[in-house]
Amino acid sequence: MRLYWLGVLLCWAVLGCAFAGGIDELAAARAQPAAKRIVALSWEAAENLLELGITPLAVADADDYRRWVAQPLLPAGALSAGSRLEPNLELLASLKPDLILSSPVLGALRPRLQAIAPVLTIDAFRQDEDHAQAAEAIFLQLGRVLGRQPQADTRLHQLAQGFAQLRQQLQAHGARRLPRVQVIRFANASSVYVYGSNAMPVLALRRLGLNTTGTPAASVWGISQQRVVDLAAWRDEVVLYQQPFAEAGRLFVSPLWQGMPFVRQQRLAAVAPAWSYGGVGSLYYLAQRMTAALLQLPLLADKPVAANRTSRRSST
Amino acid sequence: MEHVIAKPGQGAGAHAHLRWMLPALCLLAGLHLWLNGGMPPAGPWWQQQDIASLQFYYASLPRMVMALLAGAALGLSGSVLQQLSGNRLVSPMTLGISSGAWLGVVLAAVVLPDNPSLSSGWPALLGAMLALGLVLLLAGPRGLNGLPLVLAGMAVNLLLGGMATMLVLLHDQYASNLFVWGAGDLAQIDWQWAQWLWPRLLPAALLFWLAPRPLAMLSLGVAAARGRGLALGTILLLLLAALWLSAATVTAVGLIGFIGLLAPNLAQLLGARRPLAQLACSALLGAVCLLGSDCLALAIGHWAGSSLPSGAVTALLGGPLLLWLVRRSMNAAQHTAMLQIPGSQRQWRKRNYPLLLGALLGLGWLSIALAPGPDGWQWGWPDALLWSLRWPRSLVALSAGAGLALAGVLLQRLLRNPLASPDLLGLSAGSTLCMLLVAGWLGRPLQQDATMLALLGALLVLAGLLWLGRRHQYAPGMMALSGIALAAMLDAMLQTVLAKGTPDGLAVLAWLSGSSYRVTPAQAVWLSLTVLLLALAAQACQRVLTLLSLGDGLAQGRGLHLSAARLLLLLLVALLTAAVTSVLGPVAFLGLLAPHIASMLGARRAANQLVVAALLGAGLLLLADWLGRVVIYPRQLPLGMLASVLCGCYFMLLLGWQGVRRGGGQ
Numbered sequence: 001m002r003l004y005w006l007g008v009l010l011c012w013a014v015l016g017c018a019f020a021g022g023i024d025e026l027a028a029a030r031a032q033p034a035a036k037r038i039v040a041l042s043w044e045a046a047e048n049l050l051e052l053g054i055t056p057l058a059v060a061d062a063d064d065y066r067r068w069v070a071q072p073l074l075p076a077g078a079l080s081a082g083s084r085l086e087p088n089l090e091l092l093a094s095l096k097p098d099l100i101l102s103s104p105v106l107g108a109l110r111p112r113l114q115a116i117a118p119v120l121t122i123d124a125f126r127q128d129e130d131h132a133q134a135a136e137a138i139f140l141q142l143g144r145v146l147g148r149q150p151q152a153d154t155r156l157h158q159l160a161q162g163f164a165q166l167r168q169q170l171q172a173h174g175a176r177r178l179p180r181v182q183v184i185r186f187a188n189a190s191s192v193y194v195y196g197s198n199a200m201p202v203l204a205l206r207r208l209g210l211n212t213t214g215t216p217a218a219s220v221w222g223i224s225q226q227r228v229v230d231l232a233a234w235r236d237e238v239v240l241y242q243q244p245f246a247e248a249g250r251l252f253v254s255p256l257w258q259g260m261p262f263v264r265q266q267r268l269a270a271v272a273p274a275w276s277y278g279g280v281g282s283l284y285y286l287a288q289r290m291t292a293a294l295l296q297l298p299l300l301a302d303k304p305v306a307a308n309r310t311s312r313r314s315s316t
Numbered sequence: 317m318e319h320v321i322a323k324p325g326q327g328a329g330a331h332a333h334l335r336w337m338l339p340a341l342c343l344l345a346g347l348h349l350w351l352n353g354g355m356p357p358a359g360p361w362w363q364q365q366d367i368a369s370l371q372f373y374y375a376s377l378p379r380m381v382m383a384l385l386a387g388a389a390l391g392l393s394g395s396v397l398q399q400l401s402g403n404r405l406v407s408p409m410t411l412g413i414s415s416g417a418w419l420g421v422v423l424a425a426v427v428l429p430d431n432p433s434l435s436s437g438w439p440a441l442l443g444a445m446l447a448l449g450l451v452l453l454l455a456g457p458r459g460l461n462g463l464p465l466v467l468a469g470m471a472v473n474l475l476l477g478g479m480a481t482m483l484v485l486l487h488d489q490y491a492s493n494l495f496v497w498g499a500g501d502l503a504q505i506d507w508q509w510a511q512w513l514w515p516r517l518l519p520a521a522l523l524f525w526l527a528p529r530p531l532a533m534l535s536l537g538v539a540a541a542r543g544r545g546l547a548l549g550t551i552l553l554l555l556l557a558a559l560w561l562s563a564a565t566v567t568a569v570g571l572i573g574f575i576g577l578l579a580p581n582l583a584q585l586l587g588a589r590r591p592l593a594q595l596a597c598s599a600l601l602g603a604v605c606l607l608g609s610d611c612l613a614l615a616i617g618h619w620a621g622s623s624l625p626s627g628a629v630t631a632l633l634g635g636p637l638l639l640w641l642v643r644r645s646m647n648a649a650q651h652t653a654m655l656q657i658p659g660s661q662r663q664w665r666k667r668n669y670p671l672l673l674g675a676l677l678g679l680g681w682l683s684i685a686l687a688p689g690p691d692g693w694q695w696g697w698p699d700a701l702l703w704s705l706r707w708p709r710s711l712v713a714l715s716a717g718a719g720l721a722l723a724g725v726l727l728q729r730l731l732r733n734p735l736a737s738p739d740l741l742g743l744s745a746g747s748t749l750c751m752l753l754v755a756g757w758l759g760r761p762l763q764q765d766a767t768m769l770a771l772l773g774a775l776l777v778l779a780g781l782l783w784l785g786r787r788h789q790y791a792p793g794m795m796a797l798s799g800i801a802l803a804a805m806l807d808a809m810l811q812t813v814l815a816k817g818t819p820d821g822l823a824v825l826a827w828l829s830g831s832s833y834r835v836t837p838a839q840a841v842w843l844s845l846t847v848l849l850l851a852l853a854a855q856a857c858q859r860v861l862t863l864l865s866l867g868d869g870l871a872q873g874r875g876l877h878l879s880a881a882r883l884l885l886l887l888l889v890a891l892l893t894a895a896v897t898s899v900l901g902p903v904a905f906l907g908l909l910a911p912h913i914a915s916m917l918g919a920r921r922a923a924n925q926l927v928v929a930a931l932l933g934a935g936l937l938l939l940a941d942w943l944g945r946v947v948i949y950p951r952q953l954p955l956g957m958l959a960s961v962l963c964g965c966y967f968m969l970l971l972g973w974q975g976v977r978r979g980g981g982q
Contacts, residue, residue, distance in 0.1 A: 068489050080692070080950055083485075085826045086833045088950040093701045094689050108834055115701070187496045187815075190503040191623065216621070224622040225496075227503045229353065229375040232367045246429070254506045256374035259367045298513065 035098035035146060041087050043069050045101035045122050048139055050074065051155055051281045052148045053075045057097055058086040058192075069070045069275040071285050092116050120145065124279065131222070132203040135279045159284045166291045167209050173295055180237045183271070183290070185223070189247040192231065193223040200276045201242070204287040232260055238267045240293055242276070269293035337600045344607045345380055351614040378504040382568065383607045383626075385510065386502070389517050389565045389576055391602020394576030395583065396523055396558035399531045400551065401465055404581060408562030409573035411469035415477035416447025417566045418498060421479045425494055426487045437512060437567045444563030447472050448556075454968060466557075466913070474905045475964030476548075478957045481829050486953070499815040500572035500627015502610050507569045516564040519557040522593060527554050531591035541726050547978035570626040575602045578634040609633040628812045639784065662779060664919035664928065672931045679935055683942040684711045688949040708840035709832045713932045713941035713955060715833075715844035716896045717906060721933025722847075722854050723892040724907030725914070725925050729861045730885045737908035738893040744902030746777030747894070770901075774894030782886070825955040830903035830956015832941050839899050846895045853888055854926055860885070861922040903956035906933055936962055 037057045040046035046059040050072040058081035059065055065074055079095075082088030085105065089112060092100070096216070097117045102110065113119045121140075124134055136156065143152025178200045183201040184192045195201045197215045199222030205212050216224045228251065231239070239262045251257050262268050272289045275282045346856055353371045394407045408414065419448040420443020454468035483492040504510070530550050533541040562576060582605075583597035606626070613629040686695050698706060738744065750773025814824060860881045861970075863871040872878055896903065910933040911925060919928035940958040947953060 062490060082950045082952060086831065086952055088952060089700055089705050090687065090945075091690060091950045093705065112705075112836075113705075187493045188501075191496045191501060227375075227617075228505055229503070230372055230623070232371055244429075250508070251505060254374065256370050258504050259370040263369065287476045300677045 004312065005299060016273075025075050037097045038099045038146075039081055039087075039092060039095065039097045040101045040103065041081060041106060042084055042101070042103035042122065043275065044124055044135075044282075045103065046074065047072060047275075047281050048122070048142050048279045050099070051139065051279070052143055052146065052151050054148070055109040056101075058091070058095060060087050068273075069278065069282070071274075072281055080218070088112075089116070095223075101127065130203065131198055131200055132207065132283055135283060137249075139280045143172045156280065162284055162286060163207050166287055170208060170210070170291055170294060178210060178238055178294075180214050181205050181213060181240060181294075182234060182237045183242070184231070185242040185276075186228075186245045186247070186251070187225070190228050192226050192228050194226050195276075196222045196224055200278070200283055201240075201271075201286050201290065204283050204290060207283070208287055208291065229256070230260075235261050236267075237262060238294070238297065240269055240271050240290055242271050243273050245270075266298050269297050274301075326355060332748055336605060337597075341600065341604055341607065344604060345384070346608055348380050348383065348611050348614070349376050351611055351618070352379060365686050374506050375504055377418075378507050379502050379610070380607070380642060381510045382502055382504060382513070383610045384603045385513055385517060386565045386569045386572060387579075387603035387606025388599040389513075389520065389561045389602070389651045389709045390572065390575040390606070391579030391583075392520055392523060392595060392599040393496050393558045393561040393565075393577075394602070395580040395598035396527060396554055397576070398580045399557075399591060399594065400534065402534070402554060404584075406469070407573065407577035408559065408566070409571075409576060409697065410473060411559065412447040412472035412474075412476060413444050413559055413562050414571050414573050415473045415480065416443040416445070416567050416938060417441070417563065418571060419443045419476045419480040419483075420446070420481045421497065422491055425490045426483055429490050437509075440567035441563060444477070444559075444566060447476055448559050448563065448854075449967075450476075451559075452552075452555075454972060470905075470908065471964050471967040473518070474909070474960050475968065478960030481825065482953060482961070485825060485829065485957075486948070495814040496625065496816075497570040499625030499812065499814075500630065502569055502606075502613075502626040503623070513564060513568045517561060520599070521559055523557050523561075524556065524592070526550070527595060528590070528592040531594075535591070541800040552793070570625075570627060572606065572630055574627075574631040575606055578638050579605060581638060605634060606630060606688075607636075623810060625815045641884045658928040664918035664920070664924050668917075669927075672928070672935075676931060676938070679938045680710060680714070683713075683938055686942075686946075688946055694970070705835070708835045709941055709945075711831050711840040712835045712899060712935040713842055715840075715847040716900050716903065717910075717933035717935065717937030717959075718851065718930040719843075719847040719892045719896045720903060720907040720935075720937075721849055721910035721914075721929040722926060723889045723896075724909075724933075725911040725922075725929050726854060726857075726861070726889050726892075727884050727907070728911050729865050729922065730882060730889070732865065736898075737905065738889060739902055739905075739907065741781060741889070741893070742777050743774045743890055743893040744897045746898045747771070747773040748824070748902060750776065751774055751827070752824060770898035771894055772891065774897055778887075778894070781890075782883070784938070785886075787950055826954065827901045828956075829954035830901045830959070831951065831954040832900060832944075833954070835899060842897055843899045847892065849893070850888060850892050851926075851930060855923070857885060857888070858922040858926065861926075863923070901954075901956060903937070903959055905960050905963050906936060909967050910936070913966065936966075 038049060038054060039055045039058045040049055041060045043059075043065050045063070046056055046065060047069060049056050050113070056078050057074050058079040059074060060081045062074060062078055062080040063083050079091075081091060084103070087106070087109075089109075093116050100113050100117050100119045102119050102121045104115060104121060106113070107121070110119055110121070111114060120142075122138055124138060139156065140149075140152050143149045183195040183199070185195070185204065189194060194216050196218050197212070198218035199215075200214050202215050202222070245251075257263055260268075271286075271293045274286045274289050276286060318808075349372075353368070353376050390408065397406050397408065397411065398404055417440040420439040420441070423443070424439035445809060449829060450472045451465065451468045453463040454471065485761065486496075530541070530546055531554075533544050533546050534551075566572070579602035580596045581595065583594050583603050586597065586601075588594045588597040609630040609632070610626045612633055613624045613626045616629065617623045685697060686693070687698075687702075687706075688694070697703075718739060724736075726734045727738060727741070747770035753767045754769055860876065863874055863876045864885075871881075893907075910929040913932055914925050914929035917928065920924045937959055940962055941955040943962075944953040944955045944958045
């Protein structure tokens with residue numbers, strides 16, 4: 001009897017998982033290409049709209065978007081639609097939008113959102129797929145659904161050119177000599193999140209042509225929690241850390257940190273803040289900032305690595 | 317040394333345990349160092365410059381020292397608090413210290429985001445001190461060693477914890493990095509925290525030197541202790557020292573709370589009877605427990621390739637240990653060593669009912685008719701779409717409030733413990749855990765199938781509780797401790813998820829703060845019917861309740877089948893809690909406070925208390941839901957959290973008012 005119920009539970013769970021990522025095609029077919037009043041209930045949806053040249057009517061957590069995602073710029077006219085976890089349904093109902101862009105987090109809310117306007121769900125983050133490719137597919141699909149395919153194509157082309165330029169800059173500065181690159185974000189002075197093989201920063205590095213083998217395995221949100229001490233195991237990686245990091249003043253002067261191989265050999269650089277759960281635009285901004293960080297590393301200077309280190313030693 | 321109270325043989329048991337505890341501690345310390353990256357390299361430490369020895373001297377060694385210090389301090393603090401209050405369920409956590417520290421840290425992170433505030437420790441310490449000050453102020457000078465202290469602690473805990481969660485939900489981007497500290501993290505990168513902590517633990521010496529005599533006197537009863545000339549100042553000093561120890565520890569290592577509850581209980585069950593033996597044993601056991609669970613955290617971290625917060629493992633390990641010990645050695649005497657529900661001189665009159673009902677109706681009208689919109693405030697009957705969005709929320713708030721209050725009354729009368737509340741049995745935690753596990757393993761968004769999973773989780777926990785409690789005829793003390801252990805274990809899993817730093821954590825937190833946001837009309841109707849049915853059942857049980865509060869002997873004498881009655885009432889409580897949690901998420905403190913408020917208003921007979929508490933609960937949640945929708949429009953606040961803050965404020969007012977009226981005391 002117990003086994004039977006376990007079986008039922010399992011089947012139920014598997015059925016629930018069968019729905020794949022991307023945009024729901026059926027819902028997309030129902031959306032009107034002329035939709036003008038669009039509400040974005042997630043930041044990647046807002047970002048995609050702005051990249052397509054559409055100003056959303058309202059964005060969930062609009063003020064926080066302006067502070068944390070920043071690029072592309074959200075015009076001041078866009079309202080806040082409540083929080084990303086609990087958008088304000090009453091507000092949405094009185095705004096009377098043409099289309100609502102939702103996220104899988106709001107899956108259970110779908111029927112009630114549909115009572116207000118047609119809903120498109122953008123499902124960008126899954127463990128089993130390449131987020132960069134998914135982001136591109138979603139962007140193109142969205143462009144098609146909203147009747148903005150030319151803009152989508154142009155923007156993707158621009159971004160591809162941008163990536164090519166960044167790649168050239170890196171190669172001109174000796175990126176071929178670079179060993180593996182790891183990207184981290186500090187939780188506090190003793191604990192750190194390491195981006196895994198399906199995380200946006202790692203995918204951006206890969207598109208820059210950098211070596212990212214040895215990054216942690218994929219996970220739904222692409223990060224795994226580690227202790228700062230564990231980073232000592234990285235013997236010859238370049239390490240990039242995302243800013244802001246409030247406790248930098250404490251960690252960076254500690255003897256333990258100073259003893260880390262990548263610190264001693266100056267293979268550590270800070271990346272200016274960029275949103276790491278977004279779409280195609282965010283991927284490029286991430287790449288841009290990481291390139292800037294990498295170009296500051298002495299390793300990337302014109303001189304060969306060994307010569308650089310010996311010259312420093314002889315000067316001291 | 318004082319030998320008046322202890323019989324000659326009694327101390328020996330504790331000493332025998334001390335003899336094996338010290339070697340165990342050394343063994344664990346070695347294991348800890350080995351797990352944390354190997355043994356020290358040969359040669360004097362100042363000559364070592366390679367990364368392996370840096371790791372040993374700046375990460376492994378301080379981590380071990382911190383585990384020992386923090387564990388001992390929490391164990392000692394818990395022991396003093398439990399002996400002072402005479403309640404085995406009291407710990408630094410229940411007195412609001414952790415909530416205060418958490419609020420301080422969150423507030424600092426929001427107000428000064430670029431300041432390395434956490435590493436200075438001051439926000440946490442100030443928050444903890446604020447909590448401590450409020451508790452002392454509320455308890456009053458004469459309530460320091462008894463129920464007023466405990467109740468004040470609960471109220472402060474409630475208020476500050478609710479405010480902190482609110483801040484986290486409103487400023488998630490700033491706060492998400494704090495979850496690592498919130499889950500209790502022992503990882504070190506230098507000696508800074510160890511050097512910060514040890515001088516602040518010096519009051520421990522004071523406790524060992526000063527505490528045994530007053531505690532021994534208190535164990536004879538408050539009146540007897542007063543008669544022998546026990547001064548208030550002494551109690552206050554002990555209390556301050558104990559709470560300071562936990563405040564400093566929580567500041568340094570984050571929210572590791574279970575040790576303070578577990579170690580003193582373990583010490584007592586291992587045979588430490590005299591106050592001094594209990595203090596020493598608790599401190600040692602605290603160190604052993606924290607070191608042991610940190611070993612496990614390290615081992616799991618190695619195995620899983622991702623670090624695990626130590627606080628979470630503490631509870632995972634401590635929970636079963638507490639359960640096992642309780643099952644093994646709890647005797648009849650300990651079942652009855654519980655507290656009385658507080659009363660007041662007020663009398664509940666029949667003519668108060670229309671007043672209460674009228675207020676409820678007014679609130680209902682307000683919550684449907686008045687709300688802000690994109691063009692400012694609107695007053696009047698809403699259109700069809702808005703109405704369909706509003707009525708399920710209001711109905712759910714009403715029925716959930718009534719349901720939780722009923723469950724609280726039943727449970728407090730059943731367990732004869734005023735700290736008992738539906739979430740004490742671990743039912744809400746079970747629901748949440750079930751959802752988390754499914755979301756984590758299957759990689760699905762958290763909110764799908766929430767209702768079914770929550771119900772399943774609550775029922776699983778109930779089955780476990782019934783199985784565990786069967787041997788003891790569902791005795792009150794047994795059930796309460798089992799419930800705490802289960803809830804702590806389940807909470808540990810939750811903290812782990814939060815500390816992973818993914819956006820899922822925030823979805824979990826939103827669920828945890830009890831939100832009526834996702835309620836569908838069908839769920840609202842289903843919940844209100846269920847609660848109505850169970851409320852009728854509870855009313856039918858009022859004679860049983862009255863008999864049970866007379867005491868086991870009297871109840872049995874009047875022909876009550878004790879274990880059958882307890883089983884019935886437990887089932888009722890579990891069904892009420894499961895129904896509410898499955899729809900709303902855990903709304904923690906309403907079930908604790910509504911019965912108290914009812915009894916403080918004078919409704920002390922079972923029948924009266926049930927009705928008044930249910931009406932109060934319904935009104936409070938309705939108000940909380942409406943406030944949550946309008947206060948920071950267009951964003952919304954979860955009603956569970958607002959209810960916590962409302963309950964906390966109201967409870968504090970009542971406590972303070974009572975204190976003033978009766979010269980501050982019992």
